Amino acid sequence: MAPSSAAAGENVTVSVVTSGLSGALADLFGRSGASNGCWCQYWLLGPEYHRRDRGLNRAALMDEAARSTPPGPGLLARSPDGTAVGWARLTPRAALPWLIARLGRHLPDGGRDDGVWSMPCFFVRSRWRSHGVMSALIAAGIGVATDHRLPVLEAYPIDPSVPGATRNRYTGVLPAFLQAGFAEVARPSNDRAVVRYGPSHPCASGSGRSAR
Ligand SMILES: CC(C)(COP(=O)(O)OP(=O)(O)OC[C@H]1O[C@@H](n2cnc3c(N)ncnc32)[C@H](O)[C@@H]1OP(=O)(O)O)[C@@H](O)C(=O)NCCC(=O)NCCS
Numbered sequence: 001m002a003p004s005s006a007a008a009g010e011n012v013t014v015s016v017v018t019s020g021l022s023g024a025l026a027d028l029f030g031r032s033g034a035s036n037g038c039w040c041q042y043w044l045l046g047p048e049y050h051r052r053d054r055g056l057n058r059a060a061l062m063d064e065a066a067r068s069t070p071p072g073p074g075l076l077a078r079s080p081d082g083t084a085v086g087w088a089r090l091t092p093r094a095a096l097p098w099l100i101a102r103l104g105r106h107l108p109d110g111g112r113d114d115g116v117w118s119m120p121c122f123f124v125r126s127r128w129r130s131h132g133v134m135s136a137l138i139a140a141g142i143g144v145a146t147d148h149r150l151p152v153l154e155a156y157p158i159d160p161s162v163p164g165a166t167r168n169r170y171t172g173v174l175p176a177f178l179q180a181g182f183a184e185v186a187r188p189s190n191d192r193a194v195v196r197y198g199p200s201h202p203c204a205s206g207s208g209r210s211a212r
Contacts, residue, residue: 012077012085012133014140021076021084022065026058028076028084033058034123035170040074040089043120046098071144077124077133086124086133090141093118093154103156106188108196117145119155122172134172138180142197152198155182158191165191 017025033039037054039061049057064073072095077086093099093116104111119141124133138155145153157172158165177195178184186194 010132010136011080012136013080014075014077014136016071016090016144017065017068017074017076017087018070019066022062024078024082024084025065025076025087026062028087028123028125029058029061034087040087040121040123043089043096043099043118046101071148071150075137075140075144077137077140079128084125085128086137087122088119088134088137088141089121090117090119090144090153092116096120099156103188103194106186107154107194108185113152115151117150117153119153119172121170123170135176135180138172138176138182142180145197150198152196153182154194154196156188156192156194159193162191 029039033054036050037057038049039057041049041057041060072091074087074089076084079085094114096118099120100111122134141153155172155177157174157177158169159174174193182195182197184193185196
């Protein structure tokens with residue numbers, strides 16, 4: 001079922017990925033494994049993800065789905081007919097060594113605080129883009145962070161208002177995070193922000209939608 005309105009994101013159901021959803025997750029990532037066979041392993045491995053057999057990336061994500069302690073490894077958005085339409089990684093930041101290597105020196109804690117959870121990557125099924133699915137995933141991330149009492153939820157979105165900002169927006173788009181109640185805490189580069197949501201933030205009692 002294709003989205004029928006700009007508010008389609010309102011109609012998706014967002015769930016924490018468990019082994020029972022691994023089939024739907026694999027269906028979303030498809031034959032190409034989302035972007036260039038990454039299967040969302042980039043922030044774990046860096047460029048190594050495209051040097052090695054892509055089957056290993058697929059197996060790694062499926063293994064995460066089977067073994068992670070909730071709310072990891074991420075969130076899956078499904079349409080009313082059950083089709084998987086969007087994914088957001090939601091992982092302890094300490095499990096993302098490439099992210100810490102790339103961005104650690106720009107982070108408020110230098111990348112050393114193992115209590116920080118991270119939402120560093122999104123993938124929305126192409127025909128469902130621009131219909132609010134990423135926003136629904138962000139809202140659900142806030143709900144999960146609240147329900148699981150995660151001390152800090154961090155993300156690294158692109159600021160599309162910066163001239164020449166990268167078109168590679170798999171880390172999400174800054175206005176969507178700000179609108180959800182995240183606060184910008186750092187700017188590693190002109191077009192990339194670091195944003196955080198946590199109990200100490202004034203919006204922490206905001207309206208994040210819960211994921212099941
Ligand atoms: C980037 C991406 C996640 C956005 O998801 P989406 O569901 O289309 O985003 P939404 O519809 O929720 O948009 C939320 C807001 O961000 C804005 N936005 C979304 N994509 C944008 C873009 N490329 N540039 C500027 N703004 C954008 C929307 O306009 C919307 O703003 P609004 O609330 O004021 O209308 C999606 O396009 C995608 O998955 N791209 C491929 C990423 C990829 O390759 N991932 C693989 C790694 S595993």
